[in-house]
Amino acid sequence: MTAAEREVIGVLLADDDERFRGVYRKLFSRTDGFRVAGEAADGAEAARLAGALKPAVALLDVQMPGTSGLEAARRILRDTGTRVIMLTTFDLDEYVHEALTLGASGFLLKNASPPEVLQAVRTVHAGNAMLAPEVTARLVHRFAPRRPGHRHAFAGQVLSEREIQVIRFVARGYSNQRIADELFLSLETVRTYLRRMFAKLGVNDRTHLAVLAYEAGLLHEPR
Template identity: 45%
Template sequence: MTENASAAATPLRVLLVDDHAMVRSGFRMMLSVEEDLEVVGEAANGAEAVVVARDVRPDVVLMDVQMPVLDGIEATRRLVAEDLGRVVILTTFDRDDYLFDALDAGASGFLLKNAEPEQLVEAVRVVGTGSGILAPEVTRRVIERMTGERPAPPRPAPPGLERLTDREREVLVLVGRGLSNGEVARELFLGEATVKTHVSSCLAKLHLRDRVQAVVLAHQAGLITPAED
């Protein structure tokens, strides 16, 4: 456990959503040993997730995509609309198109179902403290599909884009390509703390919740072309 996690006054509250009880049980075992995390509920489908979330008010929701009654995408949209927790989508890559829909619905992160326990725990902590997270494999796979097999016409430039400095725009483009803060720092010969400041400024000026939304915006606004990826 990290020092910051140990110092947390209140455990992050987690809701597990998956139609397979064994999967939920596995995630519960992974998270229950962490003192700064608390599993406060489970749901077997999206509709049930919304009901449970209204009751337990989780900080983070680990959300499967393919479920009966109500899928994870629509459930994410409803949870975000009611501010019932930040959603991390768990994916197996079998339907990449779901990822784009979930991003539009407001998901704060993506993680592979076969991720190591440490990755799952870290994802919950990162998203629960207000940031977004994309597994590197997910980022690159999504970008490949977005720029290759699923080209889409650029949308009108979002409000605030003209307020970015040249450096902030450079940082936004690299974040949109899936680079971490450390990778952006090496690419631009900057300190990682400086990159973090630029990312925060971009999010504030563009009224984005996290870097996950920044990835989507960079592509939808036409800031990144297939050649750049």
């Protein structure tokens, strides 16, 4: 097997709309570096195929008959190493939040352009989340605990004050470079802080880090 062949990303498509699957099937089949590993019309079949085929990335419609896409995501993320991107027609924060807390790596609207879809799959396959910073910031605003001064039990023991400063900026949607500028740090130092926090808190990317932070009450400045 050549290096190019090893880099092909296998994608599982799960949507009850066969026409929609057909559009994505053509997109991935005609684009170098991708292949369609399998297709499912409901969540139960998606979970079964993910276990059998071990695709790199699964694209799951949130709303499917029978077993939902969110339940399929729960099973896939629990039982396989497949990374998950949720698909929906509606930009609903509740879906984004639930999908991320399950461990999904991305959230994609069905009207996304072909380049956006391909980039999302590449990003997730590389181990990153594909939510834009402004979406992360919107989630924080909606779901952050409204308890000023509250500190999660792990805050003082696991995260340093500097790391908490970094995580707050991440949750506001700041880029690594902007965080570096705000805290007068080098870009590589910010990246080092992020890698350490990923390891400490058991998350894989900035989006999940922000989700954990606001659920833990870390986003309120002390008074």
